[in-house]
Amino acid sequence: MTDAVVTTTGLTKRYGRRTALSDCTLDIPAGHVVGLVGPNGAGKSTLLQLTCGLLTPTAGAIEVLGETPHTGSPRIGFVAQDTPVYGHLTVADHLRFGAHLNPGWDKALAEERIAELGLDPAQRAGKLSGGQRAQLALTLAIAKRPELLLLDEPVAALDPLARREFLQGLMAYAAEHGTSVVMSSHLVADLERVCDYLIVLVGSRVRVHGDVEELLGTHHRLTGPRRDPGTLGAGRHVVQASHTDVQSTLVVRSTAPVDDPSWASDRLDLEDLVLAYMTAEAGADGRDRVLEKR
């Protein structure tokens, strides 16, 4: 599976004078669990809503599963932020509702999942815990048997146990059905274990995207005596630079290993990598910044 599930070209969304997503061009390959990371307000929800057809672009183009996205597509499952369910309807009502609206509804899968989760079908959704509501919303989305599953901040509001259980269920589903998944979060730690493809969105722009292992393999943290980052040589992109009076610390993207002995080179973990792109943006006013890991 090498086809792209989502292809965007110059995709832009503006609300009045505010730009929510700016000139976004990317291919999301099929068969991956894709993490969409960025601070709040970066444009993650906008990109997801453009992908499922809830929004239309101001400029540029988007193709999802080979067609222009439209709402209500049975091929796309979408779990919006804050996992919306109908508080006064029971769990069983939700399943009936889902079956009624979706021609490809997998009744067995839905009922099996509800049983596995230990949810009482007669329970009103409004009485469920946050974790249970999230699991119900996920069940409704996957019982459609979509080819692409989109989740907007699915675990942000959950406690650590509910978070783990939610991701366990999601990964089991992805493993069994090979469904492509795109999920957003403002916390890298939530996505680190489950994603094998990453998109970093900061200030309405895609800063970096790619296979997680490739990203980890091509980013290095260099520390050494203070010097001009411009002297690093061709093929090396400085993501972030900070300097003290004697020392320079750089995060560099480079396919070749950095073998200059005056630099000490370290690998970055995914969180540091994402933070480098985020702080590079925050520090773009030219000031030197001394960065600390939280």
Next chain:
Amino acid sequence: MIEFHLDARSGVAPYLQLIQQVRHALRLGLLKEGDRLPTVKDVVARVAINPNTVLKAYRELEYEGLVQPRPGLGTFVTRTLAGDDEAIAAHGPLRRELTDWLGRARAAGLDDEDVEALLTSTFREFSEERAGRRG
């Protein structure tokens, strides 16, 4: 059957952690020839990691000749690591030498952190030299 777990803070790539846990279980005899590894779905449903991570670990183990997938049935252990008598026999003397060395290090005034740092850096140099010689 073994159960996998993951240490998110270890800095070791998740697929390598899975491989290490299989190797470890093979060394300890927890896994024997003919035993089945958990299915990919079982692993991700327990550890909450990406399915491709598990597939990658299993492929690597297959490449090392330790396991063999049987379509429709699962992934099975084909070789054990426990039976290497020569290596196990070497443990005792090596451990005694290391204990002597630790005694000398302590006598020279090194504390736990010094010892660990020295061991790690020596080990790294040693590995790099070897890798360099091979490359």
